[in-house]
Amino acid sequence: MNTTLIDARAAASRLGVSRATLYAYVSRGRLSARPHPTDPRARLYLAEEVEALSRGRHLRHRPQEVAGATLNWGMPAIETTISAIEDGSFFYRGADAVALAETEDLEGIAALLWQADTLHDAEFDPQAVPGWIETAARLKSASGLERAMALMPLAAAREPIGQTRTSLGVQAGWLVSALTHAVAPDRKVGLSIHERLAKSWKSQEGADLLRRALVLIADHEMNASTFAARVTASTGARLSACLIAGMTALSGPLHGGATARVAALMREAETLGAAQAVHQRLLRGDPLPGFGHRLYPHGDPRATALLPHIHDKLLAEVNETAERDAGLLPTVDVALVGVERALDLPAGSAFDIFLLGRSVGWLAHAIEQRLTGSLIRPRSRYVGP
Numbered sequence: 001m002n003t004t005l006i007d008a009r010a011a012a013s014r015l016g017v018s019r020a021t022l023y024a025y026v027s028r029g030r031l032s033a034r035p036h037p038t039d040p041r042a043r044l045y046l047a048e049e050v051e052a053l054s055r056g057r058h059l060r061h062r063p064q065e066v067a068g069a070t071l072n073w074g075m076p077a078i079e080t081t082i083s084a085i086e087d088g089s090f091f092y093r094g095a096d097a098v099a100l101a102e103t104e105d106l107e108g109i110a111a112l113l114w115q116a117d118t119l120h121d122a123e124f125d126p127q128a129v130p131g132w133i134e135t136a137a138r139l140k141s142a143s144g145l146e147r148a149m150a151l152m153p154l155a156a157a158r159e160p161i162g163q164t165r166t167s168l169g170v171q172a173g174w175l176v177s178a179l180t181h182a183v184a185p186d187r188k189v190g191l192s193i194h195e196r197l198a199k200s201w202k203s204q205e206g207a208d209l210l211r212r213a214l215v216l217i218a219d220h221e222m223n224a225s226t227f228a229a230r231v232t233a234s235t236g237a238r239l240s241a242c243l244i245a246g247m248t249a250l251s252g253p254l255h256g257g258a259t260a261r262v263a264a265l266m267r268e269a270e271t272l273g274a275a276q277a278v279h280q281r282l283l284r285g286d287p288l289p290g291f292g293h294r295l296y297p298h299g300d301p302r303a304t305a306l307l308p309h310i311h312d313k314l315l316a317e318v319n320e321t322a323e324r325d326a327g328l329l330p331t332v333d334v335a336l337v338g339v340e341r342a343l344d345l346p347a348g349s350a351f352d353i354f355l356l357g358r359s360v361g362w363l364a365h366a367i368e369q370r371l372t373g374s375l376i377r378p379r380s381r382y383v384g385p
Helices: 008-015 019-027 047-059 063-069 106-114 132-138 144-156 165-183 193-200 204-217 224-234 239-250 258-272 274-284 301-309 313-326 332-342 349-372
Strands: 005-007 033-035 043-046 083-086 089-092
Touching: 005 008, 005 047, 008 019, 008 043, 008 047, 033 313, 043 047, 089 106, 089 301, 106 165, 106 193, 106 204, 106 349, 132 144, 144 165, 144 239, 144 349, 165 193, 165 239, 165 349, 193 204, 193 349, 204 301, 204 332, 204 349, 224 239, 224 349, 239 349, 258 274, 258 313, 258 332, 258 349, 274 313, 301 332, 313 332, 332 349
Parallel strands: none
Antiparallel strands: 005 043, 033 043, 083 089
């Protein structure tokens, strides 16, 4: 998310309204104002919120553009029974996801989202996939995503075939097992996914925190990677292709790259101190990565659920500074980097947690879309010469 802050004059100008109208928007809850880091009498506004409000006002007078706007944080365009974001909370098949994270593991969430009796864990055997062992050995020092992108196409050649919900669940379980092996190859049969990660990353004491994180990241409505997986499924493609489509979309810097940007901010904080690192970015007008979520103006519930379990003084100071001086609250990307830091996991583990957890949601949407039998094919609106 773009967290650039602008002053009242710039905000009113972008909206084409007076300052009095701007302040009225704030009082009605249509726009949020944040304290200025150096001027207690001034307020700052999130540029993306201002632009979104401006687009909304514009679209009321241009109904022909409403359909196109649905693809940019707009009105819901796809029906699903898998997950929902409402009133600052999010739900898996009607159950509060934060409450589920207290007791469930990723296997249980997969069973819920796939509507399977269990996570059909047909244990993936790398020995049975030609080229897997050799490729994994060459990529031993690569990132989890790099290993997954290289290894999962090999697994696709041995993917079980499925057409019914039950057989698709078996297929999905096998793929998650393969992906887990790609990300954390030193796993032991019989362990749950969070236990496998803890063992692979030599952090057994962090297993429960990893469990919570995986559950909370499992799905989040129609984000870019989920949409990519769902569109792929709508063509009738196999679940392995849908999984690879989701991974490919997640690899982009504007989606999965968020955790890397938060990690960079934390490195700055280690050198400059939390307040200085945050203030320098704000004064330059740079985005503050991992802070402010468009769907959660009052705070990302995933971060709220994870952060109390993360003991990292510097991270807490960064969060406090961002809230106090910019009115910005941490998202789940900050929390995942906090998990990585608190458990002293390998660099990039925050992304790997996201990748593994979200694979369950991608497959849930792929299964749901496959069972509809319909093709996702939006129209374009020509605006060229």
